[in-house]
Amino acid sequence: MMTASPATDAAIVKLEDVHLSFGQTQVLKGIDLTINKGDAVSIIGPSGSGKSTILRCINALVTPQSGKITVAGTRVDQLTKESERIQLRKRVGIVFQQYNLFPHLTVLDNIVLAPTRILGADKTATVKLARELLEKVRLSEKADAYPGQLSGGQQQRVAIARALAMKPELVLFDEVTSALDPETVGEVLWVIRDLIRDGMTSILVTHEMRFAEEISDTVVFTENGRIVDHGSPQQIFHSTENPRIRQFVGGLSGGGRGAVRDGEGI
Amino acid sequence: MQDMNLTGLFIDLMSRLGLNYEFLATGYEAQVWRDGFITTLYLVAITIPVSLVFGLIFAACLTSGRLWLSAPVRGFVELTRNTPTLVQLMFSFLVLNTVVSNMVGGAQNNPLSPFFWVVAVVGLHVAALHAEAIRGGIEAVPSSMIEAARGMGFSQFEILRYVQIPLAFRSSLPAIVNGLISLVKSTTVGNAIAVSEITYASIMVWTQRDNVVEMMIVLLAFFSLINFVVARIGQWVERRLAIPGYGL
Amino acid sequence: MSMAVTQTPKKSSRVLRYIGFVAMPLLVVVWSLIDLSLGKELVEWIPYLASGFSMNILITICAVTLGTTAGVVLGLMQLAPFWFVRLPAQIYVQIFRNAPALVLIFATTYIFPFEIVMFGNYLPFPDWVKAVIGLAILSSAYIAEITRGAVLSIPTTQWEATKGLGFSRLQALRFVILPQCVRRSLPPWMNVASSMAMGTSLASLVGVHELMHAATDASTAVRRLDFTIIAYVVVMAAFFTLCYPIARLTRRLEQRFNAG
Numbered sequence: 001m002m003t004a005s006p007a008t009d010a011a012i013v014k015l016e017d018v019h020l021s022f023g024q025t026q027v028l029k030g031i032d033l034t035i036n037k038g039d040a041v042s043i044i045g046p047s048g049s050g051k052s053t054i055l056r057c058i059n060a061l062v063t064p065q066s067g068k069i070t071v072a073g074t075r076v077d078q079l080t081k082e083s084e085r086i087q088l089r090k091r092v093g094i095v096f097q098q099y100n101l102f103p104h105l106t107v108l109d110n111i112v113l114a115p116t117r118i119l120g121a122d123k124t125a126t127v128k129l130a131r132e133l134l135e136k137v138r139l140s141e142k143a144d145a146y147p148g149q150l151s152g153g154q155q156q157r158v159a160i161a162r163a164l165a166m167k168p169e170l171v172l173f174d175e176v177t178s179a180l181d182p183e184t185v186g187e188v189l190w191v192i193r194d195l196i197r198d199g200m201t202s203i204l205v206t207h208e209m210r211f212a213e214e215i216s217d218t219v220v221f222t223e224n225g226r227i228v229d230h231g232s233p234q235q236i237f238h239s240t241e242n243p244r245i246r247q248f249v250g251g252l253s254g255g256g257r258g259a260v261r262d263g264e265g266i
Numbered sequence: 267m268q269d270m271n272l273t274g275l276f277i278d279l280m281s282r283l284g285l286n287y288e289f290l291a292t293g294y295e296a297q298v299w300r301d302g303f304i305t306t307l308y309l310v311a312i313t314i315p316v317s318l319v320f321g322l323i324f325a326a327c328l329t330s331g332r333l334w335l336s337a338p339v340r341g342f343v344e345l346t347r348n349t350p351t352l353v354q355l356m357f358s359f360l361v362l363n364t365v366v367s368n369m370v371g372g373a374q375n376n377p378l379s380p381f382f383w384v385v386a387v388v389g390l391h392v393a394a395l396h397a398e399a400i401r402g403g404i405e406a407v408p409s410s411m412i413e414a415a416r417g418m419g420f421s422q423f424e425i426l427r428y429v430q431i432p433l434a435f436r437s438s439l440p441a442i443v444n445g446l447i448s449l450v451k452s453t454t455v456g457n458a459i460a461v462s463e464i465t466y467a468s469i470m471v472w473t474q475r476d477n478v479v480e481m482m483i484v485l486l487a488f489f490s491l492i493n494f495v496v497a498r499i500g501q502w503v504e505r506r507l508a509i510p511g512y513g514l
Numbered sequence: 515m516s517m518a519v520t521q522t523p524k525k526s527s528r529v530l531r532y533i534g535f536v537a538m539p540l541l542v543v544v545w546s547l548i549d550l551s552l553g554k555e556l557v558e559w560i561p562y563l564a565s566g567f568s569m570n571i572l573i574t575i576c577a578v579t580l581g582t583t584a585g586v587v588l589g590l591m592q593l594a595p596f597w598f599v600r601l602p603a604q605i606y607v608q609i610f611r612n613a614p615a616l617v618l619i620f621a622t623t624y625i626f627p628f629e630i631v632m633f634g635n636y637l638p639f640p641d642w643v644k645a646v647i648g649l650a651i652l653s654s655a656y657i658a659e660i661t662r663g664a665v666l667s668i669p670t671t672q673w674e675a676t677k678g679l680g681f682s683r684l685q686a687l688r689f690v691i692l693p694q695c696v697r698r699s700l701p702p703w704m705n706v707a708s709s710m711a712m713g714t715s716l717a718s719l720v721g722v723h724e725l726m727h728a729a730t731d732a733s734t735a736v737r738r739l740d741f742t743i744i745a746y747v748v749v750m751a752a753f754f755t756l757c758y759p760i761a762r763l764t765r766r767l768e769q770r771f772n773a774g
Contacts, residue, residue, distance in 0.1 A: 349712065350716075450614075454614040486610075493612040
């Protein structure tokens, strides 16, 4: 199962020629992507280009038809049992667009549930960790509130803390600001920026172009299930030759972030 | 002594209203009647947990996505919902009970009493109603919430245990309370196989005393009272489990 | 993975639902064919059982018709602006909604006389009519609640809208409000009808010759365990074949109304 080839020592995520389709629809048509430990990578591109599906492949929420996926030394595409996938997911955090906090649990219980029940971590230590994380996302005073009492931005920050409580080796952010009111987007981006500065390996699917430019080590542009180009933010946003990327990036940054608020599909 | 006086006063008062409650002063009939109340309450108290436990199990089977679990339960749910409880009880008592008797070598060895069959038939019937309500609640949990739990490494059972059931139980609580009220009423079918619950005991009294109207008033008041209590407990649980900021 | 999980039960339950329509009668037929001596016995008793079941249907139709008429009136009374109209209806509904069907059938059977005097003529008052009244009382209490809920569920803006369009009050009721009420109350009404149909079996306990009673007669006469089993399976099959399609239709209507 575990194949740690010497070439991929630094790489924590490696996708090689990944193909995936849902029924008749081809979503990924040969994705190659390598992400090193400690990197922050942004995946950008038009709606339906397969960005979110790439994240779901890395977390084994979907299984591609062909191609190799290696995450933290595990060949994800070769996992056959749900129990093996669950083992992987415990090590890879994911934060979703709709936050998906458990509405019947307090903020603190939302964070503590998975580490104590799923990982079997010590309760006292986990509560202590959860309080530290809440402080980090600046929500200490909301520990005993229920998700329904929080704003979207606050809920999303709790969701980030919940993912971090599992002590993941990397975190996937799936359009985490797309469902938020414009005024609360900033507070969530702020938390992610902090996290990346602390050296957390992060993969973001995002429409926040300026944010992607600011925090990314690498930017990946996808379209129609393929990676069209990737490189430093400087390359992708300012010196690309590709007319499609130019059009996309120009159209978005010119129009400001309000222009990209249409709901993203897959 | 105090009790006797009160009974006498009650009988006297009622007879002035034209209602005949004289049997209360007799030893035997009053005893039978009181035992009837206790039997019904006992029946209700045992059948409610049975229905809840099996309702949960049935709901888990129905939503498991495994055909060998969901198909038999689905079949049972449809059968019990669409046939009269009385027929189910008679079938169980006359057929299943006889089969059990034959297996253990004679009715005298059969440990299963009519009381057991009422609990089993009514309990499982109402469990089917609960299961449908809980299933609806489980299916109403948004798929994105389930994906989030999967993404954090929850197994299918853990998702059911920590996410779907707590949410489904809350949203299906009003339907569950309705199910429990129909459970209380359904326990009267025990009458058919001589379980001496309250309607059976009342018949014993009114065949002697010819005071059907009087007994009916008490029966209706009694069932209104139990169902009132059940509904109140339901409301109390609902309030206790209500989540701030989460409208259901 | 997630798609597979959500699709499989849907497809299989669809197959299962179709089986539901024929499964029980099929079981009876197949069993009768396998054991021909049993089948012969059953065929002899079928007319007797059928006459019993026709009584169930008769009681159901009468009880639901009576109960619906009374229930709609009671439901509207519960909404009346005058307390002396509202209160009796509310008390009636509260008492009888909580009453077990069996208790009401006992009540009507034992309280009403076996014949009534009308204009000097003695009219028989058969037990099945008493069972009809017992079930009608119960269903009227349920239907009163359904009616009340349906009327309350129509937002006041609907009334205002009809006024704005120049409808008279009666026209508004006829063309806008009532159709919506009927639409909303149809599925729960069908549930009541179906549970009344099943409740008719309780009439056997007060000696009405209906299906359950007929099956008991038959099994006592034949005295064979396998015949007793098949007789009760026939009883269940009869009720199931009547009530299952109603339940299916109810669910279809509910889904359609919720979606619309």
